[in-house]
Amino acid sequence: MDTNITMHFTIEELCASKTADKLGIANKPNTQQIINLVYLTAYVLEPLRLAMNEPITISSGFRCQLLNQKVGGVRNSQHLKGQAADICIKGDLNKGKKYFDYIRYHLPFDQLIWEHDKNGTYWVHVSYVYRDFGKNRHQVIDNLEKK
Numbered sequence: 001m002d003t004n005i006t007m008h009f010t011i012e013e014l015c016a017s018k019t020a021d022k023l024g025i026a027n028k029p030n031t032q033q034i035i036n037l038v039y040l041t042a043y044v045l046e047p048l049r050l051a052m053n054e055p056i057t058i059s060s061g062f063r064c065q066l067l068n069q070k071v072g073g074v075r076n077s078q079h080l081k082g083q084a085a086d087i088c089i090k091g092d093l094n095k096g097k098k099y100f101d102y103i104r105y106h107l108p109f110d111q112l113i114w115e116h117d118k119n120g121t122y123w124v125h126v127s128y129v130y131r132d133f134g135k136n137r138h139q140v141i142d143n144l145e146k147k
């Protein structure tokens with residue numbers, strides 16, 4: 001049974017990972033990490049979902065240490081805390097830019113990154129820090145290649 005955070009998002013989909021499945025990594029968030037996922041979803045992902053009026057696919061949300069290592073995440077990645085999500089755009093760059101701009105101009109966030117890998121796969125990375133746990137830097141990075 002999946003656990004809904006908001007109308008359109010579940011804890012399970014924010015912890016799902018093909019790499020974790022393949023390698024048998026449990027990728028289970030603790031209470032604080034779940035709280036961070038809830039805030040990220042309530043303040044950013046669900047408002048984006050409602051504004052776009054279409055399903056939003058998350059390719060990577062929470063990552064435990066081992067999973068973060070396996071996918072080559074940076075050491076201090078906000079994915080480790082449950083504060084970040086990668087929004088899959090399935091090769092539709094216009095859609096990606098629409099999501100990116102909507103978050104940029106209408107929603108609160110800590111870091112917003114238009115990110116891609118060497119193979120030309122693009123996604124939108126967004127993070128959010130609830131005010132009890134720190135400050136949102138409101139940092140926008142326009143074209144980052146993930147090494």
Ligand SMILES: [Zn+2]
Nearest residue numbers: 084085086125
């Ligand atoms: Zn990310």
